[in-house]
């Protein structure tokens with residue numbers, strides 16, 4: 001995947017994330033109306049919405065970081081070990097900052 005393709009995919013991901021974050025956060029009126037109608041299920045809805053915002057925000061940060069690496073010429077290399085991130089991994093997750101080995105190490109640390 002060349003830089004131009006990566007940038008295009010990252011920018012469209014960013015747009016989509018912005019849109020869904022906007023939808024998830026930008027509609028407090030309907031959330032209030034739902035909670036008045038059915039206070040019991042609203043907590044679950046609110047929790048689910050918050051979790052979705054959380055995931056989308058984290059992914060947005062990863063996409064922005066990937067775009068920055070594109071600008072700086074470090075895109076496609078693992079931020080930890082500096083090795084080339086395999087093409088297939090970038091195809092699946094253009095925002096990936098690490099190779100599979102380093103990523104699983106980071107995830108185990110959590």
Ligand SMILES: [Zn+2]
Nearest residue numbers: 078081099102
């Ligand atoms: Zn690595």
